[in-house]
Amino acid sequence: MCGIFGLVSHEPVNQLLYDGLQMLQHRGQDAAGIVTASGHSFHMHKGSGMVRDVFRTRNMRDLVGNAGIAHVRYPTAGNSKSAAEAQPFYVNSPFGIVLAHNGNLTNTDELYENVCYRDLRHINTSSDSEVLLNVFAHELEKQVEGSDLTVEHIFGAVTELQKLVRGAYGVVALIAGYGLVAFRDPFGIRPLILGKNIDAQGREEYAVSSESVAFNGLGFELWRDVAPGEAVFISFDGEFHSQQCHPQATLKPCLFEYVYFARPDTVMDGVSVYQARADMGVSLAEKVKRELPWKEIDVVMPIPDTSRPSAMELAHHLGITYREGFIKNRYIGRTFIMPGQAVRKKSVRQKLSPVESEFRGKNILLVDDSIVRGTTSLEIVEMARDAGAKNVYFASAAPEVRYPNVYGIDMPTRAELIATDRTVEEIAKEISADGVVFQDLADLVAVVRNLNPKIDGFDTSCFNGEYLTGDVDEAYLERLASGKISVELLNKVKPSLVDHSVRIDDDLDDDE
Incomplete structure (x- = not known):
């Protein structure tokens, strides 16, 4: 992206x-x-x-x-x-x-x-x-x-x-x-x-x-x-x-843009990203009612920042107190963008700090925009428990991410995705949560489409494995996972002189 x-x-x-x-x-x-x-x-x-x-x-x-x-x-x-x-x-x-x-x-x-x-x-x-x-x-x-x-x-x-x-x-x-x-x-x-x-x-x-x-x-x-x-x-x-x-x-358009990537104050393809995320919280609240002991939940908390609109509307819809339990250090980069699992895992506790008084002795429902690799989610759940939470539930505004995205989002292999070959119960166990709820894909599509009925459909490939361009099959995904696609192209690239007949001021050094 x-x-x-x-x-x-x-x-x-x-x-x-x-x-x-x-x-x-x-x-x-x-x-x-x-x-x-x-x-x-x-x-x-x-x-x-x-x-x-x-x-x-x-x-x-x-x-x-x-x-x-x-x-x-x-x-x-x-x-x-x-x-x-x-x-x-x-x-x-x-x-x-x-x-x-x-x-x-x-x-x-x-x-x-x-x-x-x-x-x-x-x-x-x-x-x-x-x-x-x-x-x-x-x-x-x-x-x-x-x-x-x-x-x-x-x-x-x-x-x-x-x-x-x-x-x-x-x-x-x-x-x-x-x-x-x-x-x-x-x-x-x-x-x-x-x-x-x-x-x-x-x-x-x-x-x-x-x-x-x-x-x-x-x-x-x-x-x-x-x-x-x-x-x-x-x-x-x-x-x-x-x-x-x-x-x-x-x-x-890519459905994941509305879930995670775009800023909430953006309007794209006639859809307010903020409103879409708020409406995701309403539909997610209905699923929470069906699948979690929601009346026992004391507090709804967002994982800052992208999940905040969804979490607020979810809490309002359920009539549960909304609190900010994690404070974000804004000088740490986004873990989703950082390369490497070890770097991502280490950065979570540097990026988020719990307010212990908001967790102690309470049943907490954490709301995030999505669960991709699960590394961040596991660390956050453990932080909530360390801060004194009694039970920790987790709700995702997006469905399970089960397939690689080949259109510009860094989800290169199925092996990296926590939802691959796992049930919701197994995912909950992997991230140490007492229960996990994912948004239904049909509900997510309806939320965004309701804001602009002229949208014909969505790229939902990372959720259901259906690739719009029609040229992505299992062999392609295997080559992508092995890195052969980029390596093959790299092997074809040969050093050469570049003709600068049009003047280019290309200065790559960082000094003043």
């Missing part, structure tokens, strides 16, 4: 891009990057770490121009340790293009063989995002064939790309000397949202973001979502164009 942001303005955009990235920091803490456009030149700075650590004042001064794109990275494909895989990526032909991508492709190796290897386009990293950039560049080159670039050429390239590419993708890209392109996969699995502003001179400015929250405080208003299969082009002069590029597009 990553965060992408793009702007076309009539004033310098470096500060706005930085501020927008800060609002998307929750979508990735591994790396950050910004590219701005000035005439036919790109100006880039990117590196490993959080936004505040990657950019210094001198870097910001060099990011000149009235348009740009930005990215925060949470690695799911490629080498998470490599600063070279920080986005945006750049290719010099045709025209000079930089691209940032949120999502994950499922046919990366095929694309590499058919487009990059066959057509002699060079890939520097094992990132599927760089492959996607080269597919777009190749299709754009085929459209133009020596003539001047037009909007029709750009939309034609996206149309051809969508015939070739499978998986989930929200994309923002800059074409040197022309403008900003944004497009979304035909299922709309990953979000992509448009913002709009009228400046003091009455001129229109546009923004594109993974979440509407990035518009808050920047003067932009949420305009609409980029539709599944749609492409938009905004010239550097501020002219807006759009076209549906896929004939069978259908809106089936």
Whole structure:
């Protein structure tokens, strides 16, 4: 999962891009990057770490121009340790293009063989995002064939790309000397949202973001979502164009975005994330009534922060006291994003601290957004018992996560998922809880769909193993689990010189 942001303005955009990235920091803490456009030149700075650590004042001064794109990275494909895989990526032909991508492709190796290897386009990293950039560049080159670039050429390239590419993708890209392109996969699995502003001179400015929250405080208003299969082009002069590029597009966004990833103050695909999570608490309360001795529960407590709306509504619906029993240290990174089980387990007690007086002698119902690996849940239950809780029950606003997510969420193997081949009772035993309740998938789907009946369906693959793109089978999942998919691509990548005929200011060091 990553965060992408793009702007076309009539004033310098470096500060706005930085501020927008800060609002998307929750979508990735591994790396950050910004590219701005000035005439036919790109100006880039990117590196490993959080936004505040990657950019210094001198870097910001060099990011000149009235348009740009930005990215925060949470690695799911490629080498998470490599600063070279920080986005945006750049290719010099045709025209000079930089691209940032949120999502994950499922046919990366095929694309590499058919487009990059066959057509002699060079890939520097094992990132599927760089492959996607080269597919777009190749299709754009085929459209133009020596003539001047037009909007029709750009939309034609996206149309051809969508015939070739499978998986989930929200994309923002800059074409040197022309403008900003944004497009979304035909299922709309990953979000992509448009913002709009009228400046003091009455001129229109546009923004594109993974979440509407990035518009808050920047003067932009949420305009609409980029539709599944749609492409938009905004010239550097501020002219807006759009076209549906896929004939069978259908809106089936990732359900896990509403459960966990998106910020609660975001609206995506017409759904308030906060309201969705609050409504999840109501439906979950009904299941708690059926499956737990709920009248014996003294206190409902959220696991901060994403579960708070669900926990509050659950407590209100059951008429049980709601209390904040865990205090979060906000200077510790999110454990879901941290690589490695040992690091995740160690960080839980650093991140959360119990208020012992809220637990002592009480029957506690803990509410979390989901239970994925179970490591965090086990540590939290043990912390509640250590603080003096008599009985500890656990409720998940999401159903059991039983399958890997291949569309951009770091759930790479079934072996890592606590719900794999376990009953609810066995899961409760694994996390040391006196009882566990999971949201029913049908109820979760109904909650979100009720907020926007125009949604055709959802990507629910991590809950039921049904993959929208139709190309994910058991053999694919076995290759993914063994790491062979990324290794095979990495073995094809050969070092080479990169032609910087369009000027790139790419400074990866962290010093002042």
